[in-house]
Amino acid sequence: MACENNTSDFDRQLLIDACSPFPNSQKTYVTGSREDIRVGMREVHLHDTPERFGGGRNEPVRIYDTSGSYTETGVPHDLNQGLPGLRSKWIEERADTELLDGRSSEFARSRQFDLRLEDIRFKALRTPRRAKTGQNVSQLYYARQGIVTPEMEYIALRENMGCSEGSHITPEFVRKEVAEGRAIIPANINHPESEPMIIGRNFLVKINANIGNSAVTSSIEEEVEKMLWSVRWGGDTVMDLSTGKNIHETREWMIRNSPVPIGTVPIYQALEKVKGKVKDLSWEVMKDTIIEQAEQGVDYMTIHAGVLREHVAKTKNRVTGIVSRGGGILGQWAEMHDAENFLYDNFRELCEVCQAYDISLSLGDGLRPGSIADANDEAQFGELKTLGELTKIAWEYDVQVMIEGPGHVPMHLIKENMEMQLEHCHEAPFYTLGPLTTDVAPGYDHITSGIGAAMMGWYGCAMLCYVTPKEHLGLPNRDDVKAGLIAYKIAAHAADLAKGHPNAQVRDNALSKARFEFRWLDQFNLALDPDTAKAYHDETLPQDGAKDSEFCSMCGPDFCPMRMTQDVRELEETA
């Protein structure tokens, strides 16, 4: 068992499940130009081809791995201590940041010294870090200076999945894509635990898992468990969308234990701070919240600065109005104050804060459509243009930017949506929620949206925010999170194949070959979800011997076409 947990509050079974090594797999490391650039990958070991099929060894398959060291055999984890700082040395070496005496956020300090929170507080805090005055510490800044950071080299190795030969994805290519704003590396200097990854349309399509409690349900332990569960099943980033109690503490636990970048929507917490009264929101509260989260290590933040009143006005005749929480809050605030969105008005100051921690901006689509009827309308595209203007401003500050997108879009309008984004937002990476391609299947929106996500990914979307089966109905549980992630890994991988990403098809080919040669265990082990594949096979043929049989219960022994193919081939050879 790779994961040892000393906190009795955690769900032992979930931690065991989340941190078990994958079957017949082992963690392997590819080392870069310096010893401490060590990229972890999962290596699936395969059986030999049976003699009947010509025999021969099958090379292990390397898989892009988001689960960090949690799935590595023999590595103990203590959730109370958090992960080691993989990037700490790189950040220190650059000598452009300084350690702070304490938290800069008033709110963070008040939580830190509140004795009533003793029981739920993460204890092994890191000392926060900020750019030295006058310094710029973003990966975009370095890239523009022509500097290839260790993060960029790490990413190049990671994207090639251990087979760089002939690949165009070199460290220099990574640098160039970042420098041109076509890709981002979400990597807050206060989250050194995270393993560098990139979001851009010339790389593997990434997926994000939204987790977080709401006022109705869920606890800190559950959220940390969901995070571990998310990275196990392929979440490239995790967004903490908590809106209930103890958001600050929940986030600290999550970031300290997360091997992937963490995103948030700070307006949610800002609203909690003013006791849910939208009217009482202000730039000051928001700024303190951004700094609070920045010093905890949040890697990217959704900022709904494009929700302008002129765009909100265009939602009037929509079937489903505004469906983004942030959009709803800011639309309401502007109306109450008869003023423009304060995030828009204070955008430059916001960029200055982000710059000091290398926070990537995820410019939120507060007016994304919430139904097929409202897809690709004036409100959405109006906001998109504003997001494009804001992108240029953020780039003035070397702040990395991606753009959030819909939502609900029928298939024939998906391409237009992607093209409009590239055009209006100057090729900044697109990050969409689905989109759902129909509204008629609540309970199955991982599928309605998986279709749209795969297409959007193929057309150039860089990251897909998952949708779980519970979307529109309730807060997802453990099974829903997994179902959402698998559906989105499918969508992202299908997009990688369609885009012709180097090496993407290696896994498909290895699995298909195993299938043809009736190497059932290899087929299961190469699957996105080995447990389910094996369990389904076991349902009708649980015997161990069935794992070598040249048939399954679907066709039975006499009707297996793949066995017949082999019969034909043998006939031909002996003819």
Next chain:
Amino acid sequence: MACENNTSDFDRQLLIDACSPFPNSQKTYVTGSREDIRVGMREVHLHDTPERFGGGRNEPVRIYDTSGSYTETGVPHDLNQGLPGLRSKWIEERADTELLDGRSSEFARSRQFDLRLEDIRFKALRTPRRAKTGQNVSQLYYARQGIVTPEMEYIALRENMGCSEGSHITPEFVRKEVAEGRAIIPANINHPESEPMIIGRNFLVKINANIGNSAVTSSIEEEVEKMLWSVRWGGDTVMDLSTGKNIHETREWMIRNSPVPIGTVPIYQALEKVKGKVKDLSWEVMKDTIIEQAEQGVDYMTIHAGVLREHVAKTKNRVTGIVSRGGGILGQWAEMHDAENFLYDNFRELCEVCQAYDISLSLGDGLRPGSIADANDEAQFGELKTLGELTKIAWEYDVQVMIEGPGHVPMHLIKENMEMQLEHCHEAPFYTLGPLTTDVAPGYDHITSGIGAAMMGWYGCAMLCYVTPKEHLGLPNRDDVKAGLIAYKIAAHAADLAKGHPNAQVRDNALSKARFEFRWLDQFNLALDPDTAKAYHDETLPQDGAKDSEFCSMCGPDFCPMRMTQDVRELEETA
């Protein structure tokens, strides 16, 4: 309870589940130009809009319904008697068929008089019917003569879902599409129980459910139950792919109780008849099998007449060889006999048989690719061209034709596949299995293929053969069948929206409006699967009162963006 079953062998709970009316729905009938053209539809009744959202009545939504009278309140069913012959009078009126003294197939007669089969035999047999000598009884024949049959009128009403106003789908349009070979109406004269439906790219995209036992598992009762279950969840046709014992009897039970067209792959049974010895197959055994099934009422048959040796030779370097059972059998037979496929050689005689019963041909793609690596290869396209030639021959006999397609195709090759089919097969309807867009997710192939199916449907595929989560792993059970059907209803509906089918968006819009107005029950009732939608909502908010609440557990009461939208709208109005 709509379904009363007197056969104690059947699973009472499944029958109750399969035959319960849908919540807040009622069966309604739209009548055509004559009294006996009565098209059943499901009508979902909605609640009024709450005063806060402006009040007002919401029109009931009519839904295309494949479940026949099984979901109608107060209609008793006796599975031992089968369904009434909805089309019997129309067939008789045409006076171009005759009742036979007995079954023409030798095999059928031997089963009929075998005392050992007494216990499993369907008793209320219909007298078989065949075209009078020299007569042609296919819907294609009538269409070409300019005759609008009651079946065609029924279909026009059905496709418009009760709202024909301004729709281009008139009875004459149906006739024209059939006459030009762009659409088929699978309607064996020996299956008068089935409700007329059409398969063509200018109509709603249809889905098929494969069921059937294999030598390893499953029984007659289970297969009939799966059929009822399939039509409940939207199966437009059902294919009986049984390969185990008692295929003949299983099929009789299924057809007599099926409100949808039934398809088969007769070569499976032919192989059973020669005790699984491929070498012993012959045109004679196959012909007797086709006639046997024709007189039971099979509406369409998959015939792998395009599996020629020159095409099989091109599969040599494939990763997964041949993956169609029929393709495997015929490839093996040809190799064993050093002869050409006997279905190709006897194709004209085969057409004569089909003509006499109005059996539609589903020209099988025996060489469809079984992996991403093999997609769109020479073997597949070679066979496709042959299928195009066979289409023209079938049309000489006024036999209706559709073409089967893959399988496994990455997203960027799907469009090419569809275009090649239209070109080579003269616009005969395409009927694809998925396709799967990646091979890496056994256990989730309803999703990997749902993506491909939606795209294929949008590009012009007329019917999508579902794939269940058990694909590649085992025989699907009840839950798998439902999961496959829902995924494919999503794909088909998403395609209908993208193609702009008249009225397709009515349901999406009604559901979205219900969602925005927090009419939770209406949202559930309009869903493809009301049970699951409600159950998911109940998981976190089981109280009855929560069904009127202006929030759910996902965002909680303070963060519901749709509630906020309404707040903003009210603010604006009072401003």
